[in-house]
Amino acid sequence: MTTADLQTFLAGASVDDAVFALRPDYRALLIAVDGLGPAAAEGDAEELLVAAEAAAAAALEAGLVEELPHVAAWRDAYRAFGAKPQRTRNSAEALLRRAAKGLPRVNRLTDVYNAVSVRHQVPLGGEDLARYAGPPRLLRADGTETFETTVDGETVVEHPEPGEVVWCDDAGVTCRRWNWRQAPRTGLTPTTTSALFILDALDPLTDDQLDEAADELVSHLVRLGDDVRVERRVLRAPAGGAD
Incomplete structure (x- = not known):
């Protein structure tokens, strides 16, 4: 994909007003990347995961995971659309809880973004951009949307709850319950050679802290290929504008 292709893809991304009505402080920082090498060094990812595990341990010395300010904000956001955060945890909280016993080792791209997520306590998702059907959209579901997942090795089609916050493309739901x-x-x-990364932020996480997490992720991604191209965009409530 060219730089123009990445820009066009991000230009089509959107967050529905109903989501901003739920959380006016929400920001989504989207990073579209192409030119990733399929055979990047795994050693770097392992070092990042070990450092992230140490960072999680340090962050939790003084309290519980749910008491971390950004984690607490996301638990409140989940309750606002009817989810129970003690049963369905946002991705950052889930990783922070796993860190003490060891973060999962999946593949180089997933390992890198998981490490950044834990270090910055930011929900962060990564997806294969080439598998997208149209641009990403964050909305509150009406319950008819399809979510194709796997249960016991079999493909199963689920539907989000009405009012649930979901990311979608033209083919269906790409991520349930926000993150x-x-x-x-x-x-x-x-x-994967082209990818989309989504960093989710609520107050009290600042824009500077969100950018810091994104900058760290990009600094690792550009090392995973000889000609990596990166474009980014921030989506925020209309009062603040969309970058």
Whole structure:
């Protein structure tokens, strides 16, 4: 994909007003990347995960995961659309809880973004951009949308609850409950060469802190190929404008 292709893809991304009505402080920082090498060094990802595990341990020395300010904000956001955060945890909280026993080792791209997510305590998702059907859209579901997932090795089609916050493309839901469970259809693989990363932010996380997390992610991504191209865009409530 060319730089123009990445820009066009991001230009089509949107967050529905109903989501901003739920959380006016929400910001989505989208990063579209192409030119990733399918055979990047795994050693770098392992070092990042080990550092992230240490960062999580340090962050939790003084309290519980749910008491971390950004985690607490996301738990409130989940309650606002009817989800129970103790049963369906946002992706950052889920990783922080796993860090003490060891973060998962999946593939180089997933490992890198998981490490950044834990270090910055920011929900962060990564998906194969080539598998998208149209641009990403965040909305509150009406319940008819389809979410194709896998249960016991079999493909199963689920539907989000009415009012649930979901990411979608033209083919269906790509991530349920804002940043809880991603669809296998757009999952990253060892052969992924173009990807979309979504960083989710609520107050009290600042724009500077969000940018810091994005900058760290990009600094690792550009090392994963000889000609990596990166474009980014921030989506925020209309009062603040969309960058």
